[in-house]
Amino acid sequence: MSKPKKPYKTFPLTPRTDGRWCKRIRGQVHYFTGTADEALAAYKAVADDLHAGRTPAAAAKGAVQLRDVLNVLLTHQRRRADAAEIAPHSFEEWRRNADLLASHFGPGRDPLSLTPEDFAQFKAAMIDRDWALRTVRTRINYTKAIFRFAYEEGLIEKPVRFGPRFKAPRMRSVRAETAAKGPRMLSPKEFRHMLEISHPQYRAM
Numbered sequence: 102m103s104k105p106k107k108p109y110k111t112f113p114l115t116p117r118t119d120g121r122w123c124k125r126i127r128g129q130v131h132y133f134t135g136t137a138d139e140a141l142a143a144y145k146a147v148a149d150d151l152h153a154g155r156t157p158a159a160a161a162k163g164a165v166q167l168r169d170v171l172n173v174l175l176t177h178q179r180r181r182a183d184a185a186e187i188a189p190h191s192f193e194e195w196r197r198n199a200d201l202l203a204s205h206f207g208p209g210r211d212p213l214s215l216t217p218e219d220f221a222q223f224k225a226a227m228i229d230r231d232w233a234l235r236t237v238r239t240r241i242n243y244t245k246a247i248f249r250f251a252y253e254e255g256l257i258e259k260p261v262r263f264g265p266r267f268k269a270p271r272m273r274s275v276r277a278e279t280a281a282k283g284p285r286m287l288s289p290k291e292f293r294h295m296l297e298i299s300h301p302q303y304r305a306m
Contacts, residue, residue, distance in 0.1 A: 168208035217264020
C-alpha cells in the first residue's frame with residue numbers, strides 16, 4: 102500500500118507508509134484508516150476524548166461505525182505493545198485484521214448491521230482467495246476478538262452474531278493441509294516482493 106499525501110500543509114494527521122494516518126497525542130500514537138477525509142472525520146470524532154486523556158466514548162446510538170471500533174482497538178493494542186504487554190508482531194496481526202475488515206465491509210459500516218450471512222461471505226471470500234486454512238483460522242479468531250472487544254468496551258450495545266458458518270477451521274484440518282503441502286521455500290523473486298510490501302520494521306529485521 103502506498104503512502105498517502107496530506108491534502109494541505111496544516112492537515113492534522115501524518116501519513117504512513119502502510120496507507121494509514123496517525124497522530125501523537127499525550128505521548129501515544131493513534132491510528133486512523135481510510136481516505137484523508139475519512140481519517141480526519143474519525144479523528145475529530147474522538148479528538149476531545151483523546152486530548153483529555155480519556156478512552157473515546159461511544160457515539161450516539163446507531164452512529165458508531167466500523168472505523169470507530171477499529172481505531173479504538175488499534176489505539177489500545179498500540180499501548181499494550183508500547184508497554185511490552187504484547188510483542189510487535191502481535192500488534193501487526195491486530196492491524197492486519199483491522200485493515201482486512203475495513204477493506205471487506207467498508208469503514209463506514211455499522212457494526213451492528215453485520216449479519217451471520219455477512220460473516221459467512223467474509224469467510225468464503227478468504228477461502229476463494231486460496232488462503233491457507235491456518236490463515237483463515239487466524240483471521241476468524243481475530244475478527245471475533247475485535248467485535249468482542251467492541252462490546253466489552255461499550256462501543257456497541259449488544260454482541261455481534263457471527264452464525265454457525267463463521268467457525269474457524271479445526272486444527273486437525275490445518276495440520277493436514279500443512280503436511281500435504283510439504284516444505285515451502287521462497288524464490289528470490291518472492292522474497293524481494295515480500296520485502297517490498299512488508300512493514301518497515303520487518304524490512305529492517
